[in-house]
Amino acid sequence: MRALLQRVTQAAVTVDEEVVGQIDSGLLILVCAMPDDDTATADKLALKISKLRLFKDEAGKMNLSLAQTGGNALVVSQFTLAADTRRGTRPGFSYAAKPELARALYEHFATALRELDITVETGRFGADMSVALTNDGPVTIWLDTDD
Template sequence: MRAVIQRAGAASVTVGGRVIGEIDAGLVILVCAMPGDDTATAEALALKISKLRLFKDDAGKMNLSLAQTGGSALVVSQFTLAADTSRGNRPGFSGAAKPDVAKALYLHFAAHLETLGVPVATGEFGADMSVALVNDGPVTIWLDTDAP
């Protein structure tokens, strides 16, 4: 799975002019399932993100995890993280998991993150969404479960 996580002071996702998910301070997590990913992959990624020390402690150092700060996560499906831009100018997305598999893994990822003690709001899989966030830092991290 791939994910881009952004530390946010606040964030929301809107579908059809209606806010369907929002958080105060925490992380916006854009997540993409890739071929070969399974529930174990989703759980490992959720665990990694829940433990990443991306938030400032009293000394101003990034030493606290999302769970330690009591922050929330806004999880949004993002198949474009699988973009192949190696040929031409139009990205290809055949590297993303098939929609039925991707949706199940996206929902499993969000549910597992919640079992780890992180309050979770989500977007709507497959919908045309508008994501708004107040990027805090900015802190933006890219994760790939296949990366060494």
């Protein structure tokens, strides 16, 4: 699985002018399932994200995790993280998981974060979404479970 994490002071996802997910301080997590991923991969990614020390402590150093700060997560499906741009000028997306698997893993990933005591909001899988955020720092981290 691939994920792009953005530390935010606020973030929201809108579908057809309706806010479907919204958080204050925490992480916006754009997530993409790959064809060989399974629920164990999603669990591994959720655990890693919950423990990453991306938030400032009292000394202003990035020493605290999402779990430690009680921050929230806004999880948004993002198949374009699997873009293949090696040839030509139009990205290919054949490295993304098929929609049925991608949906199941996206939902499992969000559930896995909840089971780690993270408050989770989500976008709407497969929808044309508008994502608004205020990046804090800015802190943006790329994760790939294959790395």
